[in-house]
Amino acid sequence: MAGGKNKGRGKTRKKPPPEQLLASNYIHEWVFREDWESTQRTMDANEFLPPPQLKRSMGDRVAFEFHCHSKCSDGYLSPSAVVGRAHRNGVKVLALTDHDTMAGIPEAMEAAHKLGVLIMPGVEISSLYTTGSGTEELVHILAYYGSCGPAKYEELNELLTAIRDGRLLRAKNMLLKLNNLKVSIKWEHIVKIAGDGVAPGRLHVARAMVQAGHVDNLKQAFSKYLYDGGPAYAKGSEPSAEAVVKLIGNTGGVAVLAHPWALKNPAAVIRSLKAAGLHAMEVYRCDGKVDGYGELADLHGLIKLGGSDFHGRGGNDESEIGSVNLPVISIYKFLKLARPIWCNATKSILQSFAEDPCCSKLEKITMFGKPYKLKLCKSINCVEEVIDLCLSSWLTKEERMEAEFEAIKLKLSQTVISKGEFQLPISIQ
Ligand SMILES: [Zn+2]
Ligand SMILES: [Zn+2]
Numbered sequence: 519m520a521g522g523k524n525k526g527r528g529k530t531r532k533k534p535p536p537e538q539l540l541a542s543n544y545i546h547e548w549v550f551r552e553d554w555e556s557t558q559r560t561m562d563a564n565e566f567l568p569p570p571q572l573k574r575s576m577g578d579r580v581a582f583e584f585h586c587h588s589k590c591s592d593g594y595l596s597p598s599a600v601v602g603r604a605h606r607n608g609v610k611v612l613a614l615t616d617h618d619t620m621a622g623i624p625e626a627m628e629a630a631h632k633l634g635v636l637i638m639p640g641v642e643i644s645s646l647y648t649t650g651s652g653t654e655e656l657v658h659i660l661a662y663y664g665s666c667g668p669a670k671y672e673e674l675n676e677l678l679t680a681i682r683d684g685r686l687l688r689a690k691n692m693l694l695k696l697n698n699l700k701v702s703i704k705w706e707h708i709v710k711i712a713g714d715g716v717a718p719g720r721l722h723v724a725r726a727m728v729q730a731g732h733v734d735n736l737k738q739a740f741s742k743y744l745y746d747g748g749p750a751y752a753k754g755s756e757p758s759a760e761a762v763v764k765l766i767g768n769t770g771g772v773a774v775l776a777h778p779w780a781l782k783n784p785a786a787v788i789r790s791l792k793a794a795g796l797h798a799m800e801v802y803r804c805d806g807k808v809d810g811y812g813e814l815a816d817l818h819g820l821i822k823l824g825g826s827d828f829h830g831r832g833g834n835d836e837s838e839i840g841s842v843n844l845p846v847i848s849i850y851k852f853l854k855l856a857r858p859i860w861c862n863a864t865k866s867i868l869q870s871f872a873e874d875p876c877c878s879k880l881e882k883i884t885m886f887g888k889p890y891k892l893k894l895c896k897s898i899n900c901v902e903e904v905i906d907l908c909l910s911s912w913l914t915k916e917e918r919m920e921a922e923f924e925a926i927k928l929k930l931s932q933t934v935i936s937k938g939e940f941q942l943p944i945s946i947q
Contacts, residue, residue, distance in 0.1 A: 541846050581611070584825035585776065586828040588830075597623070597626040600626065608840060639667045642776055645658075646757070647791075659766065660776050663772075668770055671882065673768070683717070685717045685718070685754055689719065696750045701743065703727060703730055776827075788820070792819075798815075798820050798855075803824055826840065864912055871883055887911065
């Protein structure tokens with residue numbers, strides 16, 4: 519929007535209402551945390567105005583994409599290609615939310631850093647909701663973490679691994695049923711489509727069916743064979759939706775119900791998940807339709823979010839990455855809720871490190887949120903220095919001022935790691 523003085527065909531641009539400006543200010547402060555600080559330092563202390571360099575963008579939209587997939591689950595593009603495409607579409611903050619894995623996050627972060635995009639580590643977790651009468655339905659729950667990733671990552675990873683193992687078994691069962699129906703598909707074919715190290719899912723089976731010429735397109739694969747309860751459908755071994763919401767809360771994440779319009783019993787699912795600690799639900803789509811889900815969100819006091827669910831399939835039926843326009847107020851409400859949660863997760867991660875500091879733990883800490891400023895340091899011999907760099911790339915200045923972080927740094931000030939011993943987690947260019 520640079521130099522856009524005469525935008526709106528000569529009309530004066532309407533000033534956004536004060537609450538919108540405040541919300542926008544809050545979002546900018548978080549997104550541009552490092553630039554924000556340096557510009558604020560030069561500001562007149564009495565002037566409550568945005569920093570001069572950021573003034574032009576104030577009130578402007580900072581595009582967020584909350585939902586997309588890469589090759590690490592059932593998407594078609596690599597994490598870096600997803601980031602590149604999001605960047606070209608103007609996305610400033612991107613949550614990569616692969617199914618049941620966070621394997622793509624480090625690559626996405628590396629690519630995003632070069633393009634000035636901020637990655638929100640995310641994952642879309644498969645789960646089951648069981649009604650009072652015992653019928654089950656598949657529920658997808660999105661989890662969003664702070665820049666340093668989840669607290670208690672092992673706990674989350676254990677659950678994700680179990681889901682992926684269950685899916686592998688499920689894909690094998692679907693294949694068995696298809697072959698019994700004389701729709702012959704080879705296991706190797708499905709594995710090849712899924713790609714290295716990716717647990718095959720229903721979509722991979724469907725793609726194999728299209729490629730083998732058994733059906734004309736993916737839609738037909740689902741409507742004829744693979745739909746819930748369909749002739750080639752097989753059940754997975756997903757955890758209960760309530761347990762997933764609770765685990766997201768326990769690992770320092772924000773839990774969001776994905777595409778509620780795909781549910782048979784949205785009202786019952788939302789009620790039950792809200793009681794388990796659900797924070798938000800998807801409501802906005804690229805077609806802008808809210809379809810009454812906004813009212814459901816309001817009824818249960820849930821934040822209204824949305825994303826494209828981009829997979830990179832191509833074709834006209836897919837929403838483009840970055841195509842969902844979220845209201846500034848929604849993003850503001852999300853960040854207002856998420857930031858203290860993420861700040862607490864950061865504390866717990868660093869506290870457990872301070873109690874038993876070792877290189878392998880440090881590598882784990884920086885697995886998702888590697889501080890890129892590290893490359894500017896000629897030699898790293900003090901852990902406190904590393905933690906300082908981590909904090910400045912993960913949190914805003916105000917958040918870092920909290921007393922607990924000072925205590926952690928003090929505890930670590932005596933810890934020295936000799937040069938050769940400290941391995942940086944990702945290659946430094
Ligand atoms: Zn989904
Ligand atoms: Zn999705």
